[in-house]
Amino acid sequence: MHSLHRENHLVERIGWLRAAVLGANDGIISTASLVVGVAAAAKSADEVMVAGVAGLVAGAMSMAAGEYVSVSSQSDTEQADMARERRELTEQPEAELDELTQIYVYRGVEPGLARQVAEQMTARDAFAAHSRDELGLAGHTIARPVQAALTSAATFAVGAAVPLAIAVMVPAALISWAVSAGSLICLGLLGAIGARIGGAEVLKPTVRVTFWGAFAMAATWAIGALVGHAV
Template sequence: MTRLRLHRENHLVERIGWLRAAVLGANDGIVSTASLIVGVAAASTAPGDVLIAGVAGLVAGAMSMAAGEYVSVSSQADTEKADLARERAELAASPEFERDELTEIYVGRGVEPELARRVAEQLMAKGALAAHARDELGISDTTTARPLQAALTSAATFAVGAAMPLLMVVVAPAEWLVVAVSVASLVFLALLGAIGARAGGAGIWRATVRVTFWGAFAMALTAGIGRLFGTVV
């Protein structure tokens, strides 16, 4: 008799909660801080003032990312809780209808009606709410909203990303500040795109080009505005 050897599979989708927040935070940290530094430096501001502006952008951006992620993901969590509460009430009021509803879901996925009914009955006997949450609402432990995790991850990675262009302000000569920050930030963005794609199992080149292109566009636009207003003022 052949024995099945079971093993745990680590699927990449399990990383989606923290990975999305991490990539978003780091990308925003690099792009927004580098753009701020390039824009201020292009207006012929003293290096000390550029550094102060960059540090202020780091702190404000990290706090903004944390608050924004917490609020938005909390809204998602509230919606999930409301849907689960509604489903729990429906299960208590009409379990037969909910069983038929679950059966139809499985039939729609290609399961034969009689087998789909038996599957629905067995899954509901084990955990009716869990079965409906997963198969009807699309809510599972893997994809459920985690506000605090998203907030902390975004704030931390934003600070790390923002620190990279700030470091160039400290080490680069004043006359080469704009060029040094721009080039270094594009390199950082390319690395971020590659790391994020690698962690998520996606194509590295497409992610790298996408992140780098939009970062370059943001910095070029901000530098142009800074130079324009610096000349006018």
């Protein structure tokens, strides 16, 4: 007797993983850049902390709102497509059966067998078959606006807390360097963890996120220093 072979596909994680990695990355990079930029211009640690906390709150709310609006737009499109598909299945069942048959033929199934498969899939659940094979919509790809918004906001706040915690623990004179170094280490770890969870190669995403984080912090530090000297 053969045991059931079960596969855990990493693509099933893509919805929440994308929002989580984006949120945490943005939280670290934007807040660290803000802290570094303000530290280059400010005269006290209190000013840096006020700016950092304000950036955390504003950023988390912005991420939540942006993700919700963006993913809701995707969801609206998906719902419209599914509603149209339900209507067509009711009004033109034969045309929809022909369409499903051609999809299987295009994928390499012999026409006669493709017709049989289409008929069997239609008899079992026509809407599910068309959603998956015609529209490309499966359970793990369906847009979930609330999940994306909450995940992005929470992970942004967690990421933003990292540079703020570092800024609290070091002397004011060292904030820029300490926050930059600590945040880059965390970005590298986050890139590696995200790649690992997603089943991807680790080095490339780790280097990518670290490089752009360093670039963002260097740019804001330079602007902060210029503005600080100017005023």
